[in-house]
Amino acid sequence: MLPLSSTGPGGTSLLTALFTSTSAVCVTGLVVVDTSTHWSAFGEGVILVLIQLGGLGIMTFASLLGLLVWRRLGLRSRLTAAAETKAVGLGDVRSVVRGVVITSLVFEAITAALLAARFALGYDEPWDRAAYLGLFHAVSAFNNAGFALWSDSLTPFVTDPYICLPVAFAVIAGGLGFPVWLELHKHVRQPRRWSMHTQMTLAATAGLLVAGAVFVTANEWSNPGTLGALDPPGRLLAGFFHGVMPRTAGFNSVDYGAMRDGTLLATEILMFIGGGSAGTAGGIKVTTFVLLFLVIWAEVRGDRDVEAFERRIGDRTIRQALTIALLGVAAVVASTLVLLEVSEQTTEAVLFEAVSAFATVGLSTGITADLPASGQLVLTALMFLGRLGPITLVSALALRERPTLHRLPEGRPIIG
């Protein structure tokens, strides 16, 4: 980033610029300098553009890859109305880009309007400043980026539903993913025509939102450092907010450093699972998680096939889900080991940071800026890997599916 991006006289180190740019373009939201004080208006603008480009880019890229996989496998695509071919042409790209841009702008505009009105009317901000704040946080929310223009994220608004609810709404909308919105747009009144992907994403998102909100609310209810300091309606709002944010927006309205250990562990699980495919959320994605869950269910029932929503899930799809999840675990564990070597932080804090970076969440117990340069580089790499890894890996795996000419006899090791 250019020197004029920062406010102070010292400028910005190359590492800080690299870390912040990666965090913005990967819509993660981890920061090593305070966004509100370190960057000039120009620097904030650069971050905003990077977030928007990062969000649009990932949605377009993932949607096109999904389309390519579906085409190649001869499955009916619902992403475009084009005739079925095995290639993805320029027309598809235009159509997807247009859809992604329109979807993003609509949600961001609604959210920005709601937030701007509240900043102007509730906090006496001048209209131009209120509009800027509304726009910045709407883009940051819909793209699940989690960058905020206050040093302590959205903590000043912990009990204000007119700020927290629009932000949560935009976060959830962005996290569902473009294919889901496209299908809802086309067949909103005909749930029977929704694809398995849409049904699975909606059901899993609802389940994880409820589970996360209930757990956080219950576990932090009497913690004076977090929800315990609020009145009961405020506790409910903040509990809901922090059930939504790990998936994978990364705003916070109470201090994660003061959260109970159980809440941090539950948050790590929610972060790792993440949101919907081909959206702005990170993690291994809810569909991957649900597939693994369905395998267990099918095994316990003794079923030959893994089934859901009146469809059978192929063994290759299951193996791909397993591969994504295990490589995700491996990336997080390996990064945690390296971070433990290069820093003096506890396993708890470092693991939280690694999951947060991998799932492009951006929540932190506050140690990011204290990590040595090598640690910040590990997180930078992890953000890239977490952002692009699952999407490209699963597409590569799906496209490499090929039949074999001969099969070996089956062997059966004893397991368990």
Place this chain on the structure above:
Amino acid sequence: MLPLSSTGPGGTSLLTALFTSTSAVCVTGLVVVDTSTHWSAFGEGVILVLIQLGGLGIMTFASLLGLLVWRRLGLRSRLTAAAETKAVGLGDVRSVVRGVVITSLVFEAITAALLAARFALGYDEPWDRAAYLGLFHAVSAFNNAGFALWSDSLTPFVTDPYICLPVAFAVIAGGLGFPVWLELHKHVRQPRRWSMHTQMTLAATAGLLVAGAVFVTANEWSNPGTLGALDPPGRLLAGFFHGVMPRTAGFNSVDYGAMRDGTLLATEILMFIGGGSAGTAGGIKVTTFVLLFLVIWAEVRGDRDVEAFERRIGDRTIRQALTIALLGVAAVVASTLVLLEVSEQTTEAVLFEAVSAFATVGLSTGITADLPASGQLVLTALMFLGRLGPITLVSALALRERPTLHRLPEGRPIIG
């Protein structure tokens, strides 16, 4: 346990007796009271008998279940020479019990003799006391129980290879599992005739031992609280010892409370993986771990089939391995959440304790006795679950395999 089991005037609480009995019979080795000072000679004898019965029982039970599964599925069984039928008869039971008992006694006798000689000659113990010490620790080692008659486990012998190496040898032998020993006994000079199970177990055990020993040695080399206090040969011995012990014996010769965080994390991974099937080790078993690894390898290569050792692995076997591993993760995470709620310990210490109990390892950072009664009950349940869960679950899953009459059309959600 009876009052005469303990040395002190206060006797033993019901919870302590329950915890210790479970720990012994599940060959875990977690303790809430000091084995060497709390229990009388009679109490020690009871613990020794429980360990031996627990070890013999689990090996017999798991071997018979493996036999039943193989028979039912029409796979060639190598556990007995009996004719192929689909039922497991009394003859099979006798044959397996005899084999398990003989295997155990041979290894325990060798180890006990080596240890007793060292205690008598190297530490001037009277011969009867040396024989008792040798027997107790040989049984505890072969059965991967990890109970020791010194307050700080085997710390007094950290640099003595004549104690550490026989113990490590017995631990590895017990952890390979009865089916492997039976096959090695029959076809020791013909590796080509070894089953896939034996080849996979031996290869994975060797790999994990080397990886564990190298990582622990390198990571603790300069830690003054652990290996750093020793001379270089002592460091190598202690590093090797602590690469072996997480899988899943649970003796220690340096203080785990002083280990670096990275070592604890690596130890947790080794503990969770555990040892061979139908042996005295715990965890999800090395074959389960290898199968998951092979799935990733096959996916990255784009192979239709998961293959190893010139055999194809069936999709049902893969799903069963996945089920065991994920339910193991779920049990550990759920227990960790509960332990965090009921105690004031850190996530790090509690997670280590939960993995140690689930995988029946018995290593601890030292918090076991400080946990409240509810926490100790959680660990007790987790030890039982970890000891019996994987074996019975995988057998139940394998025996429930049944064909379905109709198959649904395939659906393909976007993952990753």
